[in-house]
Amino acid sequence: MTQGLDEALRQLDLPHLQRRFRDQSAFLYLPQFLPPPLVEMLRRAVDEVQPDINRNYLPGHKQGGSVSRHAIDARAPAVAALYRDATLKRFLAGLAGEPLEESPADDPHAYALYFYTQAGDHIGWHYDTSYYAGRRYTLLLGVMDESSCRLDYELHTRTPGRSPEAGSVQIPPGGLVFFDGDKLRHRITPSKAGERRVSLTFEYLTDARMSPWGRLISNLKDSFAYFGFRQVFGRRRAGTARSP
Numbered sequence: 261m262t263q264g265l266d267e268a269l270r271q272l273d274l275p276h277l278q279r280r281f282r283d284q285s286a287f288l289y290l291p292q293f294l295p296p297p298l299v300e301m302l303r304r305a306v307d308e309v310q311p312d313i314n315r316n317y318l319p320g321h322k323q324g325g326s327v328s329r330h331a332i333d334a335r336a337p338a339v340a341a342l343y344r345d346a347t348l349k350r351f352l353a354g355l356a357g358e359p360l361e362e363s364p365a366d367d368p369h370a371y372a373l374y375f376y377t378q379a380g381d382h383i384g385w386h387y388d389t390s391y392y393a394g395r396r397y398t399l400l401l402g403v404m405d406e407s408s409c410r411l412d413y414e415l416h417t418r419t420p421g422r423s424p425e426a427g428s429v430q431i432p433p434g435g436l437v438f439f440d441g442d443k444l445r446h447r448i449t450p451s452k453a454g455e456r457r458v459s460l461t462f463e464y465l466t467d468a469r470m471s472p473w474g475r476l477i478s479n480l481k482d483s484f485a486y487f488g489f490r491q492v493f494g495r496r497r498a499g500t501a502r503s504p
């Protein structure tokens with residue numbers, strides 16, 4: 261199923277990438293990562309999930325379309341299979357320097373697609389805060405990019421004794437960004453009319469436990485800011501199993 265991923269990963273110099281990741285306070289950008297067959301699979305997934313795009317608008321903070329893991333499970337299971345791919349997880353754990361777990365079944369962010377397809381779609385400066393007992397790592401994979409949108413970021417904002425260091429990248433189809441969500445301050449700059457950008461995000465954890473209160477806060481945030489109440493809470497009412 262990995263469609264050339266094993267081979268692509270074998271070409272990478274893991275110790276060198278681990279050093280870069282550490283030196284940048286748990287951040288790495290690779291403009292080329294996924295092999296072409298997987299990029300093509302993601303493009304097809306974008307077509308499949310169109311009916312489930314949830315548009316949201318939070319004045320001053322974010323505007324765009326999102327498709328949660330629940331919709332991806334139903335319409336594009338190959339994306340879910342990539343999220344669970346053992347080779348990919350081993351590589352990411354190697355970068356992080358610690359074991360990583362998948363996000364629980366009721367976390368709509370575990371894997372999600374983000375759409376920047378209307379003028380002004382963006383997300384303002386933020387951290388990918390972990391509501392879990394452990395760290396939350398974000399993997400961003402470029403799917404389509406016919407846009408001027410940039411991922412602006414600041415490294416070392418929470419590293420004692422270091423000055424923040426600004427950077428800015430575009431993520432081409434198949435490109436990778438991987439970071440510790442509580443360490444990287446970042447944003448996506450607004451798209452212009454006629455532009456189109458789609459990115460995929462995978463979330464991995466070091467300890468997937470979460471208090472019921474943390475889960476409620478996280479779900480409310482996801483409902484307002486990302487996926488809508490139907491995708492976040494509707495699943496629960498329908499009896500979706502929760503992982504332990």
Ligand SMILES: [Fe+2]
Pocket residue numbers: 386387388446
């Ligand atoms: Fe983010």
